[in-house]
Amino acid sequence: MHELKVIREMTGLSQQAIAAWLNVSRSLVYMVEQGKRSLPGEAHFKLVSMMVKLMDKQQPGEIAKIRFTDPIPLAELHKKKMAKHRKLATSLQGQLEKLQRSNPRLQFRLKLFELMKESDGPGYSSKEADQKFIEMTEWFTHQKLPKSGIEEQELLQDKIDSHLAYADLHQERWRMYVEMM
Numbered sequence: 133m134h135e136l137k138v139i140r141e142m143t144g145l146s147q148q149a150i151a152a153w154l155n156v157s158r159s160l161v162y163m164v165e166q167g168k169r170s171l172p173g174e175a176h177f178k179l180v181s182m183m184v185k186l187m188d189k190q191q192p193g194e195i196a197k198i199r200f201t202d203p204i205p206l207a208e209l210h211k212k213k214m215a216k217h218r219k220l221a222t223s224l225q226g227q228l229e230k231l232q233r234s235n236p237r238l239q240f241r242l243k244l245f246e247l248m249k250e251s252d253g254p255g256y257s258s259k260e261a262d263q264k265f266i267e268m269t270e271w272f273t274h275q276k277l278p279k280s281g282i283e284e285q286e287l288l289q290d291k292i293d294s295h296l297a298y299a300d301l302h303q304e305r306w307r308m309y310v311e312m313m
Contacts, residue, residue, distance in 0.1 A: 137165045207309035214302035221295035228288040
């Protein structure tokens with residue numbers, strides 16, 4: 133039995149009331165109770181927080197009566213989602229590398245700007261003239277070379293970062309369910 137169903141049975145709330153409280157649809161609540169879907173992060177966190185608070189208020193004998201969801205299908209679901217996001221990130225990384233190879237001078241210029249912005253050490257320290265040069269040249273690069281794919285590269289990198297973050301989230305949840313087995 134899923135924690136959601138446990139809370140519903142303990143409180144007598146309907147699926148619609150729980151859905152409104154968690155800010156999800158009633159059909160999602162139904163699917164979660166059936167073990168076919170999982171709650172979004174914020175709703176899951178809210179539910180787990182309430183379960184912990186309810187557990188603290190229960191007598192030890194009552195806690196033993198509560199049965200939780202079978203963690204195996206949930207672990208498998210998160211393992212699949214983790215693999216999917218890692219695969220998408222790898223695919224996008226290939227596209228990004230291809231785009232970067234298509235204009236090596238632009239890549240070198242962008243790396244030079246980054247180094248000049250960050251470097252303040254014994255060999256080089258940026259001065260006000262350097263900062264103005266960087267700003268002007270960076271602006272020119274972004275304005276005059278849009279076909280070189282700077283924006284596309286940044287967008288691809290954002291997508292890669294997002295997929296890797298989702299993969300990490302699913303890995304974390306997968307581990308949590310594996311530990312429950």
